[in-house]
Amino acid sequence: MSKNHRWTVTMILWVIFFVTMPVAAQEQEALLVGSLKGRNIGQATERLIQAINSNNFTFVRFQDVDDRLVPPGWKAKSVRIVYFCNFELMSKALALDTRTSEFLPCRITLIETAQGVDMIAVNPAWVSARLGNHRLHEYCVQMKKDYQSIMEEAAL
Amino acid sequence: MKHSCAILVLAWALTAQASPLTTSIGADMSGAIDELTIAAQNSGYQLVKVQPVDKALVKRGFPDPGLRILFIGKPSSFEQAIRTNPRLLSVLPLRLTLIVEEGGVVVSSDDLEMWKEMFPDPETGKLIDSWQRELKVILGEVSGY
Numbered sequence: 001m002s003k004n005h006r007w008t009v010t011m012i013l014w015v016i017f018f019v020t021m022p023v024a025a026q027e028q029e030a031l032l033v034g035s036l037k038g039r040n041i042g043q044a045t046e047r048l049i050q051a052i053n054s055n056n057f058t059f060v061r062f063q064d065v066d067d068r069l070v071p072p073g074w075k076a077k078s079v080r081i082v083y084f085c086n087f088e089l090m091s092k093a094l095a096l097d098t099r100t101s102e103f104l105p106c107r108i109t110l111i112e113t114a115q116g117v118d119m120i121a122v123n124p125a126w127v128s129a130r131l132g133n134h135r136l137h138e139y140c141v142q143m144k145k146d147y148q149s150i151m152e153e154a155a156l
Numbered sequence: 157m158k159h160s161c162a163i164l165v166l167a168w169a170l171t172a173q174a175s176p177l178t179t180s181i182g183a184d185m186s187g188a189i190d191e192l193t194i195a196a197q198n199s200g201y202q203l204v205k206v207q208p209v210d211k212a213l214v215k216r217g218f219p220d221p222g223l224r225i226l227f228i229g230k231p232s233s234f235e236q237a238i239r240t241n242p243r244l245l246s247v248l249p250l251r252l253t254l255i256v257e258e259g260g261v262v263v264s265s266d267d268l269e270m271w272k273e274m275f276p277d278p279e280t281g282k283l284i285d286s287w288q289r290e291l292k293v294i295l296g297e298v299s300g301y
Contacts, residue, residue: 030273030274031243031246031274063204063205065234065245065248065249066229066231066234067204079234079238079245085212087212087213087216087218088218090209090213091213091218091219091221094209094213094221094223095219095221098221098223098253098255099264101209101223101225101253101255101264102176102253102266102267104209104225105207105209105225107246109245109246111242111245120243120245120246121246122246122247122274126274127270130267130270130273
């Protein structure tokens with residue numbers, strides 16, 4: 001293959017890469033959603049922490065959504081954020097791209113409703129598809145599966 | 157070759173991605189956190205939490221990424237989010253990422269343009285725009301504009 005041909009092939013591959021990344025992003029849902037029917041927020045937190053631990057992640061902390069923003073007596077008890085992490089995965093992902101911090105540490109937001117508790121998380125694969133880093137995206141697709149697995153286990 | 161380059165530039169333009177707000181502070185990490193805390197307070201925000209990702213990783217034997225995350229918030233943001241689109245609660249409180257670089261600390265906000273894509277309805281978009289304006293003021297203040 002001549003030098004000119006090699007250059008052309010490289011350019012075409014780049015074009016394919018940049019055109020297909022947004023397509024991959026469109027295939028991803030922006031939010032991952034689950035629900036725990038008939039539970040209150042305390043029970044949901046407990047079940048979620050168990051699921052986090054059994055999926056090889058470390059529970060970091062939880063906070064009510066307006067924690068430290070309003071006096072303790074005024075807190076909205078119906079929305080809580082649960083933070084967790086897999087430190088090895090976090091270290092590798094940050095080494096690949098510091099923009100990973102956009103979705104670190106991992107978090108699931110719990111919202112209590114009349115039917116139970118909804119779990120919502122930003123899909124890391126949706127974010128990484130927009131960052132345009134193919135290697136990071138591979139990690140994030142796995143991370144998305146981990147989120148889904150944690151949510152499914154918590155909902156059982 | 158010229159054609160290939162043109163195609164590449166076009167593809168790049170078509171897929172151009174929004175980027176987060178960024179600035180740099182000529183201080184060490186704790187100095188930068190102090191400056192941001194004051195700037196946030198001047199815009200009605202409070203520091204909710206500093207997530208010391210660097211310390212957490214080093215403690216476990218991983219390389220130091222020189223990175224911490226600041227969570228800032230104000231009660232009205234949550235009230236607006238609940239009223240406008242409760243799913244917005246999945247991205248609050250607002251976050252600022254601090255990364256140590258030579259000569260100071262680079263600060264980046266979350267990419268709020270991406271959130272507008274995530275929540276495409278106009279009402280939510282307006283709310284996100286207002287948060288983005290406030291973040292611009294906060295970052296502008298620490299960068300001395």
